[in-house]
Amino acid sequence: MDKDIFYGEDYKYIPATSIGSGRSLEVLPDILCHTIQIVNICIVGNPNTKDFVLVDTGMPKSADKIISVVEEHFGTNSSPKAIILTHGHFDHVGAIIELVKKWEVPVFAHELEMPYLTGKMSYAEPDASVEGGLIAKMSQLFPNESINLGDHVQVLPADGSVPYLSDFRWVHTPGHSPGHISLFRDEDGVLIAGDAFVTVKQDSLYKVVTQEMEINGPPRYFTIDWNAARKSVEKLQDLKPNIVIPGHGRPVSGETLSKGLQKLVREFDEIAVPDYGKYVDNS
Numbered sequence: 533m534d535k536d537i538f539y540g541e542d543y544k545y546i547p548a549t550s551i552g553s554g555r556s557l558e559v560l561p562d563i564l565c566h567t568i569q570i571v572n573i574c575i576v577g578n579p580n581t582k583d584f585v586l587v588d589t590g591m592p593k594s595a596d597k598i599i600s601v602v603e604e605h606f607g608t609n610s611s612p613k614a615i616i617l618t619h620g621h622f623d624h625v626g627a628i629i630e631l632v633k634k635w636e637v638p639v640f641a642h643e644l645e646m647p648y649l650t651g652k653m654s655y656a657e658p659d660a661s662v663e664g665g666l667i668a669k670m671s672q673l674f675p676n677e678s679i680n681l682g683d684h685v686q687v688l689p690a691d692g693s694v695p696y697l698s699d700f701r702w703v704h705t706p707g708h709s710p711g712h713i714s715l716f717r718d719e720d721g722v723l724i725a726g727d728a729f730v731t732v733k734q735d736s737l738y739k740v741v742t743q744e745m746e747i748n749g750p751p752r753y754f755t756i757d758w759n760a761a762r763k764s765v766e767k768l769q770d771l772k773p774n775i776v777i778p779g780h781g782r783p784v785s786g787e788t789l790s791k792g793l794q795k796l797v798r799e800f801d802e803i804a805v806p807d808y809g810k811y812v813d814n815s
């Protein structure tokens with residue numbers, strides 16, 4: 533059965549890094565954020581109970597790293613109950629085939645993301661011509677072909693609940709990708725935002741390397757629907773999150789978060805939407 537799951541043909545290691553790479557941050561006692569090169573994974577669960585879930589799976593070729601982070605935190609041979617995907621871009625599913633094979637755990641994603649996770653449809657080509665810095669320019673190297681998880685991937689429950697994470701709910705935040713989701717916990721206002729918005733200017737090589745804090749819209753080179761992306765950011769602001777763990781950039785809370793998010797919503801066109809690019813005019 534496992535022979536039937538595989539990456540797209542354009543799957544490859546991407547040489548990109550940041551000062552945060554390899555760093556683990558305990559955002560809360562039950563939430564660990566770990567940076568794989570330029571993208572964050574989240575491990576949610578109490579280390580004492582060993583019940584935990586992995587949110588997103590990092591860059592290509594990072595499976596060994598992710599396994600060692602998990603085992604350091606939860607003990608040798610520990611494995612999550614499930615993997616939840618915010619979406620299926622290469623930098624969020626980079627290690628998923630190896631992880632599913634090793635752990636034999638289910639993967640959950642939004643219904644609209646399923647074609648890109650089951651080998652049926654490739655994402656739109658990353659837009660290297662979009663207004664932005666060097667990461668945008670190098671995005672033509674980024675894999676966009678569908679991976680195939682076969683029946684290892686399941687659709688998230690329609691009622692908003694998150695399997696194995698009873699205190700979280702998923703929120704549909706399309707725009708960056710059709711089935712993009714964010715995870716929210718009402719009890720303490722924790723938001724795992726994925727790429728709905730990020731806290732670093734993700735198209736700029738310099739800012740990605742230095743991880744300079746800047747609440748910004750979704751990564752430009754992959755965002756296909758800017759109107760939907762704007763509505764998604766508004767939806768997340770309405771939740772009044774206390775802590776945000778983004779797919780890219782450092783976790784943020786307090787005034788930096790509330791003011792930054794307010795500004796992003798108010799000035800979405802100036803801050804987030806590129807002045808030009810393949811996916812700008814038709815949205």
Ligand SMILES: [Zn+2]
Pocket residue numbers: 619621708727751754
């Ligand atoms: Zn993405």
Ligand SMILES: [Zn+2]
Pocket residue numbers: 571621623624727751779780
């Ligand atoms: Zn991403």
